[in-house]
Amino acid sequence: MIDTATRTDVRDSVRSDAAGGPLDATSPLAPLTDAGLEVPVLGGATVRHVNLDVAASAPALQAVAAHVARVLPYYSSVHRGSGYPSQAATALVEDARVSVARHVGARDGDVVVFTRNTTEALNLLATAVPGDVVVLDIEHHANLLPWRDRRVVVARRSIAETLVALEAELASRPAALLSVTGASNVTGEVLPLAELARVAHAHGARIAVDAAQLLPHRRVDLAASDLDYLAFSGHKAYAPFGAGALIGRTDWLDAAPAFLAGGGAVENVAIEQVEWKTGPDRHEAGTPNVVGIAALARALMELERLGDAEREAHEAGLTARLHDGLASLPGVRVIRGFDDATDRLAIATVELDHGSVGLVAAALGAEHGISVRAGRFCAHPFFDRVSSRSNGLRASLGAGSTTDDVDRFVAALGQLVAEGPAFEYSRSPEGWCPVVDDRPRVSFD
Template sequence: MIATETTAVRAARTTGAASMPDASTEAATSTATDASTGRIPSSFAGPLAELADAGLEIPVLGGATVRHVNLDVAASAPALSSVAAHVARLLPYYSSVHRGSGYPSQATTALVEDARVAVARHLGARDGDLVVFTRNTTEALNLLATAVPGETVVLDIEHHANLLPWRDRRVVVARPSIAETLAALEAELAARPAALLSVTGASNVTGEVLPIAELARIAHAHGARIAVDAAQLLPHRRVDLAASDLDYVAFSGHKAYAPFGSGALVGRADWLDAATPFLAGGGAVEHVGLDDVSWKTGADRHEAGTPNVVGVAALARALAELERLGDAEREAHEAQLTARLHDGLDALPGVRVIRGFDDAHDRLAIATIELEHGSVGLVAAALGAEHGISVRAGRFCAHPFFDRISTRSNGLRASLGAGSSVDDVDRFLEALAKLVADGPAFEYSRTPGGWCPVTDDRPWPVID
């Protein structure tokens, strides 16, 4: 695991500058666990973590106000309250990074480099692995795509972020079961070698979790490396490069309760050190002449320009808070909500839950449905406008997968997380049942931007 410090980090820690914005002594919201199992008791029904949008009251059509229910966490999760507070504390010290001689600059540099160490530790990085900060998973995978010295094999279930970047790619269509899909991937790699196998850790459409350690074994057995798109998986489950023998992991802060615009690519250095710098500019160079340039190696090579200091610090703090909540506690909390959500949906007439594999027993707190009759876009609009419940309708940037497993043109996705509760699930199921049975209570029109109320009397917030 990476455990190095820059001179600026050591200097700032010595003076105490790096610790000023730190919130390591804060207690995150938690729940007592069963001593025998380490899991949350089955009676637990509330949120596991406090989010910045907790208790948010929003207007609905007709003049009423209700508590907002956020079931669009898979797209972007709200900030953890502790992350928002951490950002507020660091802003007075925000300054230039690297080479700045001032106290705030050294403190800011320490925050960024400490965050790099923290991300490496959380992801189980090996000695020599790089942590390259990016905007999000999409940018991280696009960066990796510039470095792959050969073909990449992917599944058709991938988010567009893990389907489109690869310059030379082969797509394997997933089979009805995970077991058959693993066999198909192994046969593909055995028949025709590839440099990289890049797979999602969990589907953003169905929430089904793939066995990434087994996928790593298959890739390595046939001379390929493996990259995991952990955008959906990491906010729900611990991802460990060394333990699962992964070569690269890409993820986004905005899905992991740190929506401040940062993500990361973590993994082996050699391909990245040999690749053309992802961005050409200051910070990525050793020397620049009018006719020549000498590029750095390591993370600096691909991080030209001023980094997103706030996003990087928020990302590291969010990962620390997820650790504080506990892996077993998070998994148990979401398992309870997932079971309640799927049981409720399976009992609703005219509603079908979309699944990709018939043997997927492990899934995140995500459910995508299609309707026997009616428009999921209209239902999603009415859930938000009439019931204060945020969901998502569409094909979720996974068009090939969705088109293969669904009988409709669009689906409706509900997704939960550490801030969700049983009451959130029940409100959604009750509102969905009413809309499916009776339709919306107000009139809507279909516009280029989607379904909208014909008359919208909701006041919009003034955010100064």
């Protein structure tokens, strides 16, 4: 344990930009529901929370939370009720379907199926694919585990070489689908989707994109990039109310068995025979998540209002600042998947020369009010291939992040790597925890 009397404390340090002025405390782009949240830290103090775990789950936009509050009084049964609230709820869902399709550049005839999240969307698609699926080893488990007949291509050290390897695999024997991530949730590296689509289609395969990480940061356009399917989650796109979506071509989905067997998915039911619907209803049995669907559509509309170019420029500046700061820290190495990747999201995963990233992550939260993630990020094959350690530490930013967030994290990480935590911790099955935790428990009563 470090003597706190002689320790350099970065929690309350004042930082300035190159012009000498104070750094921004709030993002100029996206007011979030957790903006200005004060959290307790060990020793009895409170600090402004720094959320660098956006890649796992992003907080709600304030506009989304306000929209949900307006929607709730009209919550009612969908597609079946005759009352005014039911008609309003039905309109919310169907208007959201149109809004989501427009946001992602869906083609005429593409279907939008609402799901709980990206994982459910890809599991749904897996029931419909009439053949083998080719994937990369860099995938999140949501785009690796659902495919029954998967052929895994180990990514090469460059994107260019990986494209060649994928083309060779697709040429070796037929595949129905190439399913790839839009951006790695470990490294933030963005893949060339239009080029991947060209490779897939040249060999008679369709392409599906896991856009869980990419879509909240960059606009994705199915028609422009010639993509066949797209899956994403609201909880990563500033709408954490339990809805996601699968968008794409209808024929496979109409031929697949209903994903859930139940009310709403059928035209007619007899004791010995069922006539199933086609279109989104076929796979959306039961009462839909009206509030989550409305929140998802509103989040995408709000991201459009904030501006694609403005958000990308804001995050590019933060990404450069984050990587420059990490490069200045001895004993810290940023993990990369591709030597030639020039485009990446505001995500950085590091491994440490010494010490436990789990302990460092716990100390960042308990002593500095900074939330990060330690582990292998549901991408075990990829992480195990590119890292020499058993776990990494990931910092991820978003539209609501600030330069002060980055600087606090870099300073605190540097301090912890150099000096260790200021308090004692023990390791339990749940991870590293302070031996004495004097932070009050949150009460929602």
